Structures are given as structure tokens and as C-alpha cells.
Amino acid sequence: MSVGLEHYLILSGVLFSIGLFGALTKRNAVIVLMCVELMLNAVNISLVAFSRFVVPALLTGQVFAIFVMVVAAAEVAVGLAVILALYRGLTDIDITRIDLMKW
């Protein structure tokens, strides 16, 4: 049984759903950030799979995946800086207790 586009897309969907579940349920801010990374990776898998099976000669999906990686790297840098600043100010990174901006 050969592996086609659908296999990669469903795998990507499974990884995305796992990441979404973790991002919605976890209380530790670092774990939430890790789950967001998981979701970005799942999206990248589907982009590269589209690139391989739909437009193999153009590589458009791979270009998009590179830009997703750039944004993911920027997001991790800023997100971890926010977490460290929160930890320094509140000595806590439990996101159910960080509600300074909640009205």
C-alpha cells in the first residue's frame, strides 16, 4: 500500500489536534508554548506534502514552510522572553493565575 497525500494530511491533522488539546488544557506556560510549536510543525508537514504531491516542480509549499519556521523562531524567542519576565515579576508561570489583563 503506497503512501499518498491523504496519509500525510491526516497525520498532520492528528498532530495539530494533539497540539491544540495541549494548548487548551495545560496550565504551565512553557508547555503551552511547546504545544503551539507542535501545531506549527503539523502545518509544515501538510504544506510540504502539498508541495510534493500537487506541485512537485515549483516547491511553493516548501517556501511557505520556510517562512512558517521563521515566524516560529521569532514567536519562541518573544514567548520565552515574556515567560521569563512573568516569572521574574510574579514568580509564577501558571497561566490560570496570570490574569492581569483580564477585565
Added chain:
Amino acid sequence: MGTAIAFWILAVIAVSAALAVVLLRNVFRAALSLVACFLMVAGLYLTLSADFLAAVQVLVYVGAISVLIILAVMMTRDVTQGSPSNRMGFPALLVAGLLLMVIVYAVVRTPWQLSAAVPLAPTTGPLALQLFGENGYLLTVEIAGVLMLAAIIGAVVLAREK
């Protein structure tokens, strides 16, 4: 055939590692499991004949981002007694499961217009042409550079000791 076997092995390990990230109580072990998942995704890129992206995945995710995450885990170690869940467990499971069902339904029911062309063997040169060549994504590359600069400055400002 070899690609199919590699896909199934990589997919099973990647999904197990992703489940471990969500389910493990120990934050440090969850971070290591995330690294394993990133490595499996790099292998999946290889099965999709995306050699440059596989190398970039190992360098950026396995090398840099995981080090940053583990650094944050270490620096916040004394408050992180495990990774507890909030009270939204069941609704979140419902939302994630529904999303997965919608994705699977859409993927299975869509008539994909597949191309039978052979994929490019080394993708580095064609990717460089796409990014920097004529009618390419040069403007987007420049915007990505500005975004990275803004992110670096923002991170430095946020993390600086007052």
C-alpha cells in the same frame, strides 16, 4: 515501498512523542519528547524529498528552539511541579476531536488534483531561485528579516534586568 515503511514508522513515533508532550507530568521529559517529535518530522520531510527543509528542521528546531525551551524549563524549575491541567479538559478534548474529524472528512472527500511529475532531487538550488530569483519571494524574505529583527529587539527588551 521503502518510503511507505519509513512513513509508518516515523508517523507512529511522531504521534506517540506528541501524545507524550501532552500527557507527561514531568516538564523536562515533555521537552525531550518534543525534540523526538521534531526529529521525526525531519524524517518525514526526507520521505517527501524535501532535503533542505529536513536539514533546516534539525538545525532550527532540534538545535535552537529545543535548547531555548529547555533553558526556560530550567530557569522556571522551582515553580513547575509537573504540568497540571486546567478544568477545561473535557471541552478541549471535544473541540480537538471535532476538529480532527472535520479535517479527516475534508481530506478524504476532496478530489485532489495530484501531479505525477518526479520531484526535484536536490531542492537547495531551486529553493534559492524561488526565494531570491526573478518573480520570486524576495520581498517576503526582506519582511521576514525585519520580523526577525523586531523579535530579537523585543526579546532583549522583555528579558532585560531592570
